[in-house]
Structures are given as C-alpha cells and as structure tokens.
Amino acid sequence: MSAADTKAAGPPVPVPPDPQAIGKSSPDDDAPRVQKRKRKKGELLPYFLILPAIVAIAAVYLYPLGKTVVMSFQDMGRRELWTGDPAPWVGFEQFTNILGDSEFWWVTFRTVVFMAICVTLTMGIGLLVALLMRRLSTWVRLVLTACLIAAWSMPLMVAASIFRFMADSDYGLINTLIAKVVGEDWLGHNWYLNPVQGFGIITLLVVWGAIPFVVVTLYAALTQVPKELEEAAALDGASAYGIYKFVTWPVIKPVFTMVATLSVIWDFNVFGQIWLLRGNKPEPEYETLGLYSYSKAFESTSFSQGTAIALITVLLLSGVAVYYLRQLMKTGEVE
Numbered sequence: 001m002s003a004a005d006t007k008a009a010g011p012p013v014p015v016p017p018d019p020q021a022i023g024k025s026s027p028d029d030d031a032p033r034v035q036k037r038k039r040k041k042g043e044l045l046p047y048f049l050i051l052p053a054i055v056a057i058a059a060v061y062l063y064p065l066g067k068t069v070v071m072s073f074q075d076m077g078r079r080e081l082w083t084g085d086p087a088p089w090v091g092f093e094q095f096t097n098i099l100g101d102s103e104f105w106w107v108t109f110r111t112v113v114f115m116a117i118c119v120t121l122t123m124g125i126g127l128l129v130a131l132l133m134r135r136l137s138t139w140v141r142l143v144l145t146a147c148l149i150a151a152w153s154m155p156l157m158v159a160a161s162i163f164r165f166m167a168d169s170d171y172g173l174i175n176t177l178i179a180k181v182v183g184e185d186w187l188g189h190n191w192y193l194n195p196v197q198g199f200g201i202i203t204l205l206v207v208w209g210a211i212p213f214v215v216v217t218l219y220a221a222l223t224q225v226p227k228e229l230e231e232a233a234a235l236d237g238a239s240a241y242g243i244y245k246f247v248t249w250p251v252i253k254p255v256f257t258m259v260a261t262l263s264v265i266w267d268f269n270v271f272g273q274i275w276l277l278r279g280n281k282p283e284p285e286y287e288t289l290g291l292y293s294y295s296k297a298f299e300s301t302s303f304s305q306g307t308a309i310a311l312i313t314v315l316l317l318s319g320v321a322v323y324y325l326r327q328l329m330k331t332g333e334v335e
Contacts, residue, residue: 065314072308078301087304094308104292104309108316111268111288114199118267121207123260126214131244133219145216152212160276163205167191192278195285202286205273210266214259221255222248254327261324265317289313 072094076087098104133141166173169190179186192198225248233243271290274282282291289309297306 068307068311071304072311074304076303081303090304094305095312098305098308098312107287107289107292114203114270114288115264115267118203118206118210118270119260119263121203122210122214122263122267123256125207126211126259127218127256129211129215130218130222133215134222148212148215151208152216154209156209156272157276159205159209160273163201163208164277167201195283198278198286202270202273202277205277206267206270209273210263214263217255217259218252221252225251257327258324261320261327264320265324268317268320269313 071087073089073091074087075090075093079085080087133144136144165171167175169175169188174191175186175189178189191201229247230243233247238246269290270288271294274286274288274291278286284295287295290313293306293309293313295306296309297303300306
C-alpha cells in the first residue's frame, strides 16, 4: 500500500458548519411551535369575548358593593349626603348596634319564615304541575306552557294591582267567593289588619309569579328521564312512587336543587311585592330585611345603618350562593 492509498483511506475531514445555518431549525421542528402558538391564541379568545360583560358587571355590581362596605363603617347622615362632606368613621359601631337590636332579629326571623313558606309552596306546586304536564296531550301542554309564560312575563306592578283588587275588602273576589260558601260576614273583611293573613296574600303573589319558571325548568329536566328505564321499572313491578323515587328523582335532583337554591335567594330578597301591596308604605309588621334596610336608610336617614343591614343580608345569602355554585359545578362535572 502506497502513501497515496493510505491518505485516501484515512478518516474524512470534518466540514465546518455553515454560519448562516446556526440557530435555524428545520420546518418540521417549527410546525409544533406554530400550532402551540395558535392554540394559545385560540384559548384566549373566549376571555376577550366575555371581557365587556365582565367590565359591565364590575361597574354595575362591584362599585356599589364597595361603596356599601365603606358606608357601613361610617356614620353618613343627611348632612353628609347633601353637603358632600366626608362622613366620620365609626368602625363596627353600626354592626354592633344592629346585632344588639331585638327588632332586627324579629325581622330576620320573619324573613326566614316567609322565605321558607314561599320556597316550599313554589317548589311543591311547580313539581306537581311539571309532572302533570308529562301526562297531558301535546296541544293542552302547549296551551298550559303559553299561559305560564304569559303569567311569568306580566310586570310586577300589574300583578300586584290584580292581587290588590282580588283581596279588596269591599269589592274583592276572594271575599265574595268566601262569603258565598261561609256567609256574608266575610264581606268587607280586611286581610291586611292581621299580618298573618296579609302575608298570606303576599305569599300567593310571590308563589304565583315564581311557579312558571319552576314548572318550565323542571319539565325540561323531566324530558331527560329515559323512558325505557321507567318502563323497565314498571315491568319489574315497581309502583308509581317507586318509579319516581328510584328512576325519575335521581335525574332531576340536580336541577331541582339549583332551582330551589335560586328560589331561596329570590324570596329572601322580596321587596316589590310587599311594597306594592301595602300602598308604598308597609307597616313595621310587614317589614322583611330588604324593607327594614330601606326604612332605616331613607325614613330614619341613617344611610350607614341601612347599608350595614344590606351587607349583613349579603353575608347571610353568601352561604346559599356558594352552595348554588357548588351544585352548578357538580352538574357540569356530571355532564
């Protein structure tokens, strides 16, 4: 072997890298990065779409809530409101005065009892009507649904005026019907002299206005119950109650719980129905927490005390709101 052959058979000389190629990647390596970048942009799009709604909610709710919290630690009266002078800070004095007042606890008890009765009647009657709608013919169900929607869309002032006329002591329909059954002693009966009877009329108005939403929502949930499961349970000898308890109820329970939670929040904050039925000036016996807060703020001109009562109401309902959100998230996980 010659020297030329040895040189030819030696190891290859390494080629120096191209300076222009340093730092560059192949098109195959760039493809995942581009897809990842596009995916990140797509994930942020929903947040940009709901951003205007978030800003509007913050402007409408967060600012008044923050102002309420600040005023509850002050002593703002009529003079500070008219002159614009800063109200003096009193710390927790407003809360201690409210929580130490027996009237506040009576109003709270009255509100809770009123709310419990309204929610129980609303959910019970709504569930019964929703179950009845499953057994009705199509055209009867459509007519009933149209009537429910019409009642639901009726303005509160109109509904309150109708119920005021029905419970009128001289020309009311309720007194006329009772007088035909019991006797003419009921003619001229004033339902609002007794707060228990007066709250009965108010409860009828609240339940009447809330039932359409409950019925439509629960009927929509009932349509998701598999009919084959109910038929199988019936073939196995289960009674109508057994079919409802073990087949129907587990399916509609999440929706029922959410609607009941919303009813608790709405009925706890009832204001307009009592205000309108009592002629825009409810007696102290008809005050719930919302009306009690309004009375303290605008009739007693103790705005800080009224805001403190409103803040306590928010804190009382926060537990219900958290429970509602938990049920909502559980429903989303099931779906």
